[in-house]
Amino acid sequence: MPRLTLSGLTKAYGRLTVVDSVDLTLEEGEFVSLLGPSGCGKTTTLRMIAGFVDPTGGSIAVDGTVLSAPGAVVPPERRGMSMIFQSYAIWPNMTVEENVAFGLKLRKLTREETRRRVGEILEVVQLSHLAHRYPAELSGGQQQRVALARAIVVKPAVLLLDEPLSNLDANLREEMRFEIRRLHDEFRITTVYVTHDQAEAMATSDRIAVMNAGRIEQVDAPHLLYTRPRTRFVAGFVGRTNLLEAQVTSGMLRVDGIALGPSTQPDGPVLVSLRPQAMTIHEAQPPLAGPVIEASIAERTYLGESWDYVVQPHGSALRLRAAAAPLEAHEVGRRVWLAIDPRQVAVVQ
Amino acid sequence: MSDAALPAAQVVRPSRLRRLEPVTFLWIVLIAALLVLVAAPILKMVVISFEEQDTGVFTIQNYVTAYGRARYLEALRNSLMLGTLSAAISVVIAVPMAWAVSRTDMPGKGFTWATVLAAFIMPPYLGAIGWILLAGPNSGWINVAWRDLTGATAPLVNVYTFTGMAFVIALHSFPLVFIFVKSALDLISSEMEDAANILGGGTWVTMRRVTLPLVWPSIMGGFILIFLETIALFGTPAIIGIPARINVVTTQLWQFFEDPVRVEVAAAFAIPLLLVTIALIAVQKLLLARKGFVSQTGKGGERRQIKLGPWRWVLFAWCFAVAMLSVGKPLTVLLQASFAKAWGRGFSFDNLTLRNYQFLLFEHDMAPQAVWNTVWFSGASATIAVVLALLVAYIVVRRLMRFADALGFLAMAPFVIPGIVMAIGFYAAYAGPPLSLYGSALLIILAFASRFLPIAYASSQAAIRAVHPEMEEAARILGSGRLHAIRKVTAPLLKTSLLGGWLVVFIVASRELSAAIFLVGPRTRTMSVLLYDLTEQGNFEVVSAFGGILLVITLAIVGIGMKLVGRDFMLRRE
Ligand SMILES: Nc1ncnc2c1ncn2[C@@H]1O[C@H](COP(=O)(O)OP(=O)(O)OP(=O)(O)O)[C@@H](O)[C@H]1O
Ligand SMILES: [Mg+2]
Numbered sequence: 001m002p003r004l005t006l007s008g009l010t011k012a013y014g015r016l017t018v019v020d021s022v023d024l025t026l027e028e029g030e031f032v033s034l035l036g037p038s039g040c041g042k043t044t045t046l047r048m049i050a051g052f053v054d055p056t057g058g059s060i061a062v063d064g065t066v067l068s069a070p071g072a073v074v075p076p077e078r079r080g081m082s083m084i085f086q087s088y089a090i091w092p093n094m095t096v097e098e099n100v101a102f103g104l105k106l107r108k109l110t111r112e113e114t115r116r117r118v119g120e121i122l123e124v125v126q127l128s129h130l131a132h133r134y135p136a137e138l139s140g141g142q143q144q145r146v147a148l149a150r151a152i153v154v155k156p157a158v159l160l161l162d163e164p165l166s167n168l169d170a171n172l173r174e175e176m177r178f179e180i181r182r183l184h185d186e187f188r189i190t191t192v193y194v195t196h197d198q199a200e201a202m203a204t205s206d207r208i209a210v211m212n213a214g215r216i217e218q219v220d221a222p223h224l225l226y227t228r229p230r231t232r233f234v235a236g237f238v239g240r241t242n243l244l245e246a247q248v249t250s251g252m253l254r255v256d257g258i259a260l261g262p263s264t265q266p267d268g269p270v271l272v273s274l275r276p277q278a279m280t281i282h283e284a285q286p287p288l289a290g291p292v293i294e295a296s297i298a299e300r301t302y303l304g305e306s307w308d309y310v311v312q313p314h315g316s317a318l319r320l321r322a323a324a325a326p327l328e329a330h331e332v333g334r335r336v337w338l339a340i341d342p343r344q345v346a347v348v349q
Numbered sequence: 350m351s352d353a354a355l356p357a358a359q360v361v362r363p364s365r366l367r368r369l370e371p372v373t374f375l376w377i378v379l380i381a382a383l384l385v386l387v388a389a390p391i392l393k394m395v396v397i398s399f400e401e402q403d404t405g406v407f408t409i410q411n412y413v414t415a416y417g418r419a420r421y422l423e424a425l426r427n428s429l430m431l432g433t434l435s436a437a438i439s440v441v442i443a444v445p446m447a448w449a450v451s452r453t454d455m456p457g458k459g460f461t462w463a464t465v466l467a468a469f470i471m472p473p474y475l476g477a478i479g480w481i482l483l484a485g486p487n488s489g490w491i492n493v494a495w496r497d498l499t500g501a502t503a504p505l506v507n508v509y510t511f512t513g514m515a516f517v518i519a520l521h522s523f524p525l526v527f528i529f530v531k532s533a534l535d536l537i538s539s540e541m542e543d544a545a546n547i548l549g550g551g552t553w554v555t556m557r558r559v560t561l562p563l564v565w566p567s568i569m570g571g572f573i574l575i576f577l578e579t580i581a582l583f584g585t586p587a588i589i590g591i592p593a594r595i596n597v598v599t600t601q602l603w604q605f606f607e608d609p610v611r612v613e614v615a616a617a618f619a620i621p622l623l624l625v626t627i628a629l630i631a632v633q634k635l636l637l638a639r640k641g642f643v644s645q646t647g648k649g650g651e652r653r654q655i656k657l658g659p660w661r662w663v664l665f666a667w668c669f670a671v672a673m674l675s676v677g678k679p680l681t682v683l684l685q686a687s688f689a690k691a692w693g694r695g696f697s698f699d700n701l702t703l704r705n706y707q708f709l710l711f712e713h714d715m716a717p718q719a720v721w722n723t724v725w726f727s728g729a730s731a732t733i734a735v736v737l738a739l740l741v742a743y744i745v746v747r748r749l750m751r752f753a754d755a756l757g758f759l760a761m762a763p764f765v766i767p768g769i770v771m772a773i774g775f776y777a778a779y780a781g782p783p784l785s786l787y788g789s790a791l792l793i794i795l796a797f798a799s800r801f802l803p804i805a806y807a808s809s810q811a812a813i814r815a816v817h818p819e820m821e822e823a824a825r826i827l828g829s830g831r832l833h834a835i836r837k838v839t840a841p842l843l844k845t846s847l848l849g850g851w852l853v854v855f856i857v858a859s860r861e862l863s864a865a866i867f868l869v870g871p872r873t874r875t876m877s878v879l880l881y882d883l884t885e886q887g888n889f890e891v892v893s894a895f896g897g898i899l900l901v902i903t904l905a906i907v908g909i910g911m912k913l914v915g916r917d918f919m920l921r922r923e
Contacts, residue, residue, distance in 0.1 A: 050826055076825040088824035093841040102837075154827060346607035 001064050002160050003190040004049070010057030011044050019044050020214035026158075029188035029217070030180075033201035033218075035187040036211030037237065042194040045211075046160050050083050051076035062157055067185040070090060082151035085159040085180060086167065088143045090135040095120070096146050097131040103154040122158060123178075124186070141172045159191045164202060165321040177203045198238050202226075212236045227275070232348045235273035242320050243348075253345065256316040258293055261342035263279040270347050278344035281309065281330060282337045293338045296322075297330050313336060353442035376750050379741055383759040386737075388801040390774030391623075391766060393711045397777045398616035411617035424601040425621065431515055431577040431586070431597060438519035440568060442671055443526035449664040451534035454654045457665050464672035469524040470903055472677060472860035474584030474880065475896045479679025480517045482686060482889060484508040488693050491681060509593035510836075518585050520675040522578060526571030533567035566636045573633045577626050583863035584877070588884050597621055598623070599769050599863065606867060612777055619770045627765045649713075665682070705894035716895065718872065719879040723859050724785030726790065726875060730797035731805075731854035735847060737798070738805035746813045757806070764803035771800050772864035780868070788870020796864050801854045803923075808850035809843075816842045849914040856906055860899070877901075 002333075004026040011019040012137040034042045048051040049060055051073055060068040067074045082103070091099055097118055104114045122128045123254035125145040135143055144164065151159055164180070181204045184191060195201050201208045202222040208234070209219040217231045229329045235243060246255045248270055253263040255272065263270075263275050286292060299310040300321060307324040322338065330336055401408045415421060449455040450462065483490050486504040494503040507513055537560060583599045590600055598618070624702035657664065686692035689706055694700045709716040736761060744750055745757040763771060775796045780787035816839055824834035862877040869878050876899050881894045 050822075052822060052825075075830070076822070077828045077830050079826070080828075081826055083823065085819040085823060087817050087819045088817035089817060091820060091823070091842075093837055100828075102824065105806040106828040122867075150823075150827070159825075 002026060003030070003063060004192070005061045006045075006049070006058065006149030007061075009045065009048060009055055009060060011041070011053060011138075012050060018214050019048070019055075022214075022215060022216050023209075024209055024219065026192065031191045031193065031204060031206045033186050033193045033205040033208045034211055035195060035198060035201045035208050035238075038196060040211045041214040042196070043162055044212055045133055046083075046162050046192060046194050049158065050081060050160055051079050060198065080157045081160060082154055082156035082158075084147045084151050084162070084164045086163045088147045088164075088167075089252075090138075090143050090146050092135050095132050095134055096127060096138070098137070098154055099124045099146055100150045103150065106155065117153055119133055124152075124183070125149045126129075140168055141176065144168065144176055145179070148183060152183060152189065155187075158190060159189045161182050161191065161193045163195055164193075165195075165197075173200070181211055201206065208238075210237060212237070228346050229273055229348055230346075232271055232273075235346065235348050237258045240276060240321065242276070243273045244273040244274060244318070246270050253347070256313070256318055257315060258291065258316070260291055260340060260345050265347055271349070273346045273348050274320070274340070275344055276308070276321045278341045279320065280323055280339045280341075281311070281322055281323040281328065282339060283334070285337050286339050288339050290342055291340045292342070295336055295338050296332050297332050297336060300332055302326075302332070311336065313338070346349055351791070370378065373750070375740065376744060376753075376756070379737070379756055380759075381739070382737060383756065386795060386802065387762050390771060390778045390799070391762075393778035394616045394619065394770065394774035397613050398620060402611070402613050414611075414614050415618040416649060420596065420603060421618065424596040424598050427511075427595060428598040428622075430582045431511070432579040434512070434515040435579040436516040436521060436572045436575040436899040438516060439523040439526050440572055442519060443523040443571070444530055444568060445664060446523075446668050446671065447527045447530035447534060449661075449668065452533050452655050453657050453664065455657065455661045456663045456669070460672070461668045464668065464676060465524045465527050467672075468521055470739040470856070470907060471521060471594075471680075472584070472862075472877065472896075472899065472903075473582065474523040474588055474862060474877065474884075475683065476521045476675070476679050477585040477588045478519050478884060478889065478892055478896060479683045480508045480513075480520075481831070482682040482692060482893075483678055484513065493693075501588060508589060511595055513591075514585060514589045514595065517589065518579055518582065519575075520671075522575045523671070523675070525574050525578075526568065529571040529574075529675065530564055533564040537563050556813045566825045568647045570633050570637050572627050573636075577629055577767070580622060580625070581769055581863065583769055583866060584881065587881065602707070602769060602773070603866070612773065615773050616777060619767075619773050622767050623765075623770050626767055632766045647919070651703055676821050683893045683896055685893075686890050687897045689890055692890055692893070705890045706897070709894055709898065715780060715874060715879055719874050719876045720898065721901075722873055723876040726794050727858035728796060729794045730801065730858050731851045733794065733798040734802050734805040734854050735809065735851045738802055738809040739843070739847065740852070742806060742809035742813050746810060747818060750795070757810075760806040761803050763785055763799055763801075767865040768800050768861065769867070772796060772867040775799075775864075775868055788868070788873055790873050793865060793868050793873060793875070796868055797861060800861070800864055803902045804918070805850050805854050808846060808853070812846035812850070813839075815846075849910065852910040852914065854908055856903060856910075858905070859903060 002025045004024075006024040007018060007305045008023050009022040009024075010017065019107045022045060024032070028266065034045060036042055044053060048055050048068060048284070049103075051068065054069055054070070057070050059066050060216050062079070062297065066072075067079055091102075095288055096101070100118045100121060103112050104117060109117070112166055118131075119128070124133055127142065127145050130142065135146065137154060138146065145163070151181065161180075165176050178198055180193075184204070192206060193201070196309065198326075205222060207219055207221055208225050210217045212233045216237070218225060218229065218234045220228070221229075225234065229238060229241075232243065235241045241294050244255045246253055246260065246269070248254075248267050250267065251262055251264075253270070259312050260272070260274075279325065281297075282292075285294075293313045295311040295313040297309055298312045301308045304326075306326065307328060309322045309324060311322055313320070320338070324330075366574065398411055399407055399409065401410065425447065445464070445907060446461055450458050455461075481489070484492065484504075484506045486507045486509065488493060489504070489506070489508070492504040493507055495501065508517065580598060586597045586600050587603065589595075600620075602615050602618060604619065605611045675759060684693070685696060689700050690702050690704070690779050691700065741756045743762045745753045746818060750756075766774075778789070779792055779795075779917070786792040819836045820842065821831075824838045825831065831835060859875075860877055861875070863879050865875050866881065869875065874882070876895065879897065880892060880895050883895060
């Protein structure tokens with residue numbers, strides 16, 4: 001039985017539907033991210049799971065027990081979940097230790113047991129030496145660790161995180177990303193993680209649910225989301241891509257007359273996503289079996305980790321972005337050959 | 350692996366009961382409380398202004414009476430002029446001080462702050478009494494010294510004049526302008542002035558063309574507030590104006606309450622006060638909101654102090670003079686009188702006595718009772734105001750209810766109702782049958798609570814805004830109910846600011862006169878009312894001693910506040 005099930009989950013404020021029949025299932029111990037642009041309804045979904053917002057349609061169940069349905073909502077304090085907030089919400093009037101012990105006290109654990117578990121978790125997040133400090137005396141990263149410890153120590157049925165890293169600077173954010181994944185590998189708590197940062201979602205998640213305008217567009221493992229986006233929105237939102245109008249004619253996918261490979265789609269116009277990384281640039285015609293296009297370099301930008309080229313296939317008005325390693329420098333105007341990896345050509349809706 | 354420690358989570362509650370959350374119930378209670386405290390008195394006042402005494406038949410006769418005599422109309426005109434003059438003098442006093450403290454290297458800034466605070470804390474009627482001792486035409490200190498020096502027979506200054514009264518009022522109102530203008534000046538970065546300088550504007554041109562326009566809305570805002578305070582002020586006009594035969598609206602309202610009491614006429618006569626106040630507060634809101642420039646300009650800019658050279662001593666002399674006139678001198682003569690057998694005999698050892706204090710504390714039949722009344726009325730009303738304001742602010746800020754804003758509106762409404770108007774409303778609504786609360790402690794406490802609710806509300810609202818809702822949510826998701834979360838998390842975080850709000854309400858309530866005077870009975874007189882009664886008897890030594898006791902109590906509370914809440918807790922804007 002899945003740990004967390006959202007079925008047809010809907011939230012409307014007046015006539016504005018901000019979450020639109022979302023279906024999502026998390027197995028026990030799974031880490032799923034909700035990824036999407038600002039205002040797409042991620043926070044609202046998460047707060048419905050937590051019980052702070054009542055759904056207007058659909059239901060939320062944990063271990064098969066319905067916790068939220070329109071008009072019947074178990075309040076947050078009786079859901080056995082934990083949540084980490086964007087503002088951390090560390091209580092400034094309590095020490096680190098008291099913050100972490102709060103949930104345990106409410107569960108009526110013995111004082112011995114409480115102390116032991118607080119000690120253990122502080123060890124895990126490397127805060128033992130700060131147990132008696134007040135939050136005002138901690139750095140942003142340390143506060144974040146307190147929030148993690150406080151949420152994990154109660155061994156929640158589901159852990160919810162709402163953009164927990166957005167207040168940290170770039171370096172710390174990267175470090176905490178790994179920290180969160182490490183804690184998940186250690187405790188295997190079923191987790192829903194909200195973010196609008198795709199790198200963050202990729203680094204931490206087992207699966208990513210991409211949301212747009214209140215709907216889930218695709219749920220998949222990070223690398224599949226990248227290489228095989230199923231909708232136009234996902235292709236554009238996750239990483240950069242070339243979105244091309246293509247034609248399927250008698251089982252062959254063609255863009256502007258250039259054959260990209262066989263397709264199982266019925267004949268007719270389709271939309272194709274072609275990642276910059278799916279193409280390699282050669283100065284001489286490569287002896288490859290796959291599709292190769294003759295083109296010339298129209299623009300180039302050096303980005304440090306890679307080149308960003310704009311190439312123009314001969315006899316076509318298309319402009320394609322292609323990426324290349326730093327040493328692969330080609331002059332603007334030069335005639336080149338583009339080799340396309342057919343496995344990375346994705347037909348999207 | 351999850352703890353099964355929260356078994357309730359397994360139970361589904363198809364709860365219709367959840368619809369009747371405690372919040373709904375609380376909301377109904379709060380609406381009822383606010384209707385009793387705010388809406389009913391005002392509505393009742395408006396209604397009875399159109400009713401015949403005793404019969405309650407509709408009439409406009411009250412308005413005919415209230416505006417039918419030249420003397421009454423003159424009171425109206427006097428009030429408007431007095432308000433304008435006091436506000437103008439306040440601006441002249443305060444703007445240079447604010448500029449000096451905010452932008453220049455003037456010495457003695459701490460001293461200037463202390464002056465502002467002291468002038469703010471000192472009840473205005475005590476200042477008025479001090480100035481009677483200083484500038485009474487015959488035996489006032491200044492005039493006696495003037496005659497001794499020059500041999501002249503005419504007095505140099507006379508407090509019993511229109512300008513004298515305006516001046517005394519301004520000396521205790523200017524802190525408001527100071528605070529407004531200083532906070533505006535604090536937000537202007539030196540770079541804005543530098544930009545004008547680089548384009549060729551000299552210091553004075555820059556000040557006139559750049560700095561002044563930027564703080565202009567604040568100056569106007571302060572001006573309007575003082576105008577409104579002045580036209581609603583009772584103490585000083587009664588103490589100085591009545592002997593000087595200068596009649597203003599508030600003293601005229603008081604006369605309508607002398608036997609036979611004509612509440613209906615008083616209500617009719619109070620209506621312009623209410624309308625003018627509402628209109629001007631609206632204007633002030635517009636002024637401060639328009640462009641919103643003051644707050645935007647301050648971003649990131651650095652602020653340098655302007656080097657004044659010798660001029661800084663001129664400015665300091667100005668601040669020093671204000672300190673002397675507003676606090677130093679009145680306080681000195683009050684203290685002298687309170688320890689004197691006869692204040693006119695001056696400072697000498699054989700004139701020294703503790704009789705006045707002894708008389709008040711041990712022999713006077715009303716004074717100890719009045720001290721006690723003041724403390725407990727103020728304490729009770731501050732508690733009611735803060736608790737009510739806190740609950741309303743919580744519901745409004747957290748948007749717990751659909752119509753929460755209605756609560757907030759009612760809680761802020763007394764801000765646009767002059768205290769004296771509020772008092773007439775309370776009198777009209779609750780003094781007579783069926784409740785017959787006239788003269789009871791309850792009536793006074795409720796009136797104070799209502800009058801100062803906006804102060805408590807503004808501070809509660811700011812305090813709750815400062816506590817992120819996620820603080821509470823973090824507690825709830827870990828298993829604590831709404832009330833438990835409030836008790837464990839929100840309340841401890843609000844404690845200090847609430848205490849600050851409570852103390853401010855206590856202090857302003859403890860010196861309140863214009864509402865109290867209409868509502869007290871023989872045994873429920875407060876210190877301020879008794880002080881006024883003593884003034885009418887003309888025994889200034891006893892009056893001064895009583896004023897001394899009032900000041901000691903106020904200072905003790907202010908001291909506690911500064912220690913527990915922070916040094917600026919009285920003068921924070923809003
Ligand atoms: N209480 C509310 N009343 C009305 N509309 C709301 C309310 N709460 C959220 N919304 C709207 O719902 C939409 C989704 O909000 P939500 O906070 O879930 O977005 P989000 O995906 O978390 O965005 P972000 O990345 O900016 O945090 C927004 O358009 C927001 O304006
Ligand atoms: Mg959000």
